Amino acid sequence: MPTAPGFPARRAALKSLDAVMRRGETLEQAEAAALKGVDGPADRALARAIIGESLRWLTDLDLLIDSATKKRLPDDAKPRSVLRLMLAQALRLGTPPHAVIATCLPLLTGGPRRLAHGVFSTLMKREVTLPDVPTLSDAVLTRWGNRAETIAPGLIDPPEVDLALKNAEETEARALEMGGISLADGHIRLPRGTPIEKMPGFAEGAWWVQDLAAQLPPRLLGNGEGKRALDLCAAPGGKTLSLAARGWNVTALDISGKRLEMLRENLKRTHIEAEVVKADALTYHPAKQFDAILLDAPCTATGTCRRHPDVLHRIGPRAIGEMTEIQQSLIHQAVSWLPSGATFVYAVCSLEFEEGEDQARWIDETFDLEPVPITAEELPAGLQPTKEGWLRTHPGMLAEAGGLDGFFIGRWRKL
Incomplete structure (x- = not known):
């Protein structure tokens, strides 16, 4: 050997x-x-x-x-x-x-x-070199269309480390202490390679690791002020932590016991409280009503291609089709639990139209929900909502600051 x-x-x-x-x-x-x-x-x-x-x-x-x-x-x-x-x-x-x-x-x-x-x-x-920007496969180019040209520059390097702070008021001081930059209140970005457990504030639970794009769905529910929120498909827990830190009384539901253990560990480290429920969302029957439901749905995760470049090569139409069916089943469940006036946020870390924009249009056509457009004032500088009031992010955005994952987010209110 x-x-x-x-x-x-x-x-x-x-x-x-x-x-x-x-x-x-x-x-x-x-x-x-x-x-x-x-x-x-x-x-x-x-x-x-x-x-x-x-x-x-x-x-x-x-x-x-x-x-x-x-x-x-x-x-x-x-x-x-x-x-x-x-x-x-x-x-x-x-x-x-x-x-x-x-x-x-x-x-x-x-x-x-x-x-x-x-x-x-x-x-x-021959002293060959690679191009300045990775070349995407024909299959990916076909799916992403004109967006591919702007997404590709965000794939040159692995992403840096994003942190979500438990207390947004500490943003400036924590960023200075850790030598990072902040792209939004409650967010810090550090160079990749930094040992997580050795960072200031880890032991005391002052923050958790979470890509900036993944921090946005719970932010779009605003401050909870003690109201009830259901975090569907919650593990490993970043969105649960964000909601609870913003004053929501959170029920975190997920089917994976192993991933829920990670959520419990994060809750313990950050000294944040939430109700943790192990259940299949498709058969779950909540005993109480919620003022808001956040569904960060299972998806192809092509939006995470900066850190998981395998998705560029193993995801195709079949996987996308399977995920869209699962997403619609989960949306049906979530909407059925919404009382009048409650807010629903749907999100996926996918760059596929079928999992994002198409699902939002289907929601508009299928349910008795009123769109609540996302506004530029709610977003980090440099990000803008779509004309429909949705949010679409991709790795080529905020490139000068290191980019962010690809997400689709829509928001509605039950009539």
């Missing part, structure tokens, strides 16, 4: 890439299994960086590989996968070519090894 330093990290990256591209696993699922044989946080971080950059720039890496082979390698050929990892390291992570060869070629044997060595050496001699 090869013993070159760094080889286990490359082997784990190959296993992860294979699990995503051939078996359709999520990157989190793939890494959980692949990283079991990798010791030490540095090597684990390296493996994650290699697979992340390989997926982020996959289309461009494949174009380079194809330019140096007489016969195109099959998409699932092991030499192609290894070459993707090799080029990602050389062109994105700055790994010296000799180190790439020493740690990656042992992943192959015989003819495939000689082939990969030859292709990689040829490309290095």
Whole structure:
């Protein structure tokens, strides 16, 4: 077995890439299994960086590989996968070519090894480079249409770390203390790589990690002042924490016991209270009425492509169709629980029209709900609602400040 330093990290990256591209696993699922044989946080971080950059720039890496082979390698050929990892390291992570060869070629044997060595050496001699912006696949370009050109620049690098503060009045002081920037009251952005547990305020529960876009749905319900709110599909809990911190009496419902444990841990650390209910939302019967319901619905999560670039390659029409059906079932349930005058917020971390804009139009046509347009005054500087009064964010927005995830959010009131 090869013993070159760094080889286990490359082997784990190959296993992860294979699990995503051939078996359709999520990157989190793939890494959980692949990283079991990798010791030490540095090597684990390296493996994650290699697979992340390989997926982020996959289309461009494949174009380079194809330019140096007489016969195109099959998409699932092991030499192609290894070459993707090799080029990602050389062109994105700055790994010296000799180190790439020493740690990656042992992943192959015989003819495939000689082939990969030859292709990689040829490309290095040509001094190839990647484009300034990742090239999206034809399938993604077709789905996203004109938006793709503005989304792609937000995918160049992994995202920085966003924090949501329990007490928004501490924003300026906390940002100064932590050396971060703030894009909204109650928000701080820090450079990626900062150890979470060592940040000031972690032990005392002053904040939790949550992308800026994910912080917006609960903000759009305003201050609770003791009123009741139901957070549907609540785990791991960022929106529950946000609602409770804004004075809502929150019931947090989710079907996953494991993810609810994370929610309980966050509640305990932040000293925030909420009722936690493990139940299937499609069969749940609330014993009380709510003044507001927030449904951050299960979705394809293509809006998280900055941190989960696997969604760029494993999500297609079938997955989108399945999710839209689940979303409509959950919307039916949520709306049936709304008393007159109650507010309903629907959100998804998806960039797909079917899960966002199309669902909002369906809500308008199907239910006795009055749209409550989102206003620019409710949003961080630089974001604007759509003409319909919805909010659509994507990774290319606020690019000068580091971007944000892709979300769709709509708001209504029960008549």
